[in-house]
Amino acid sequence: MKSFFHVQDIGDLAKALEEAKQVKATPYAWQHLGKNKTIILVFFNNSLRTRLSSQKAALNLGLDPIVLNVNGDSWKLETRMGVVMDGDKSEHLKEAIPVIGSYCDLIGVRSFAGLTDKEFDYNETILKQFIDYSGKPVISLESATVHPCQAFADLFTIEEYKTKKRPKVVMTWAPHPRALPQAVPNSFAEWMNAADVDFVIAQPEGYELDPQFVGNARVVYDQMEAFEGADFVYAKNWSAMTPYGQVINKDMSWTVGARQMAVTNNAHFLHCLPVRRNMIVTDEVIDSPRSLVIPEAANRVVSAQVVMKRMLEEM
Ligand code: SN0
Numbered sequence: 508m509k510s511f512f513h514v515q516d517i518g519d520l521a522k523a524l525e526e527a528k529q530v531k532a533t534p535y536a537w538q539h540l541g542k543n544k545t546i547i548l549v550f551f552n553n554s555l556r557t558r559l560s561s562q563k564a565a566l567n568l569g570l571d572p573i574v575l576n577v578n579g580d581s582w583k584l585e586t587r588m589g590v591v592m593d594g595d596k597s598e599h600l601k602e603a604i605p606v607i608g609s610y611c612d613l614i615g616v617r618s619f620a621g622l623t624d625k626e627f628d629y630n631e632t633i634l635k636q637f638i639d640y641s642g643k644p645v646i647s648l649e650s651a652t653v654h655p656c657q658a659f660a661d662l663f664t665i666e667e668y669k670t671k672k673r674p675k676v677v678m679t680w681a682p683h684p685r686a687l688p689q690a691v692p693n694s695f696a697e698w699m700n701a702a703d704v705d706f707v708i709a710q711p712e713g714y715e716l717d718p719q720f721v722g723n724a725r726v727v728y729d730q731m732e733a734f735e736g737a738d739f740v741y742a743k744n745w746s747a748m749t750p751y752g753q754v755i756n757k758d759m760s761w762t763v764g765a766r767q768m769a770v771t772n773n774a775h776f777l778h779c780l781p782v783r784r785n786m787i788v789t790d791e792v793i794d795s796p797r798s799l800v801i802p803e804a805a806n807r808v809v810s811a812q813v814v815m816k817r818m819l820e821e822m
Pocket residue numbers: 649685687688689690691779780781782783
């Protein structure tokens with residue numbers, strides 16, 4: 508696996524889930540793979556789970572993690588091509604990336620969508636430069652359009668908790684005070700479309716995601732109708748595609764509460780975290796025994812470890 512970005516990069520999903528189960532059961536069984544090898548984790552944005560779970564996954568594999576907080580610990584990096592660097596950015600990605608690549612064997616990159624230039628974001632301009640200039644395998648730790656480590660952990664969590672072969676999974680938009688990227692819902696949709704689940708997206712009009720990620724999912728504009736008989740409810744806010752990166756609706760009737768959960772099949776609740784309580788989901792639902800947000804976050808170590816393990820095995 509040269510890069511981890513889309514669901515196709517992991518190959519056969521059933522095999523990947525089986526491997527995740529093994530990794531979870533015996534996390535230290537592959538310590539030899541990472542010996543004398545280093546992963547550099549580059550963060551352009553904030554992180555709690557991704558930062559810690561990626562480091563823990565690396566340590567489980569005997570791989571040394573180094574974390575770089577761009578804009579904090581390092582020079583501010585210029586990401587655009589052909590610009591006169593007369594502002595506050597001291598170094599260009601064209602030098603920084605090959606330098607980073609020369610110090611490590613694997614690279615993870617967090618670079619959120621800027622949400623101002625759709626083309627820059629949807630071309631994955633920053634992640635692609637890491638792939639092109641580092642010469643090393645690159646893992647998206649949430650880049651402009653995808654968050655594959657999250658979606659893999661989400662699918663594995665559904666696999667662990669499902670009680671029927673083909674559960675109904677509903678991803679619902681929910682209100683949020685700020686404009687958020689589409690990366691998490693894009694990847695969740697992409698991975699659910701590839702998995703054996705009945706997948707539905709519930710959203711207000713105007714929040715349609717990019718068709719390449721929606722695929723054959725059923726899009727339902729009535730949240731209550733979408734939730735009927737659901738086995739898993741996955742809540743997430745995202746900003747609109749048109750106008751790009753804007754908040755066009757803050758309808759609090761979409762906050763996931765007991766009213767919506769009542770029409771489900773006693774659904775489990777999932778969210779990638781961080782979550783705004785009583786905006787995205789009520790205290791009652793997130794604190795209920797059906798909420799899986801903590802085991803879901805714990806599985807981030809597992810998904811990251813499977814990805815790093817496979818990359819190390821190919822070296
Ligand atoms: C990010 C997002 O893509 O939605 C990361 C999720 C893993 N979430 C946020 O930036 C939330 C920030 C906030 O203020 O609630």
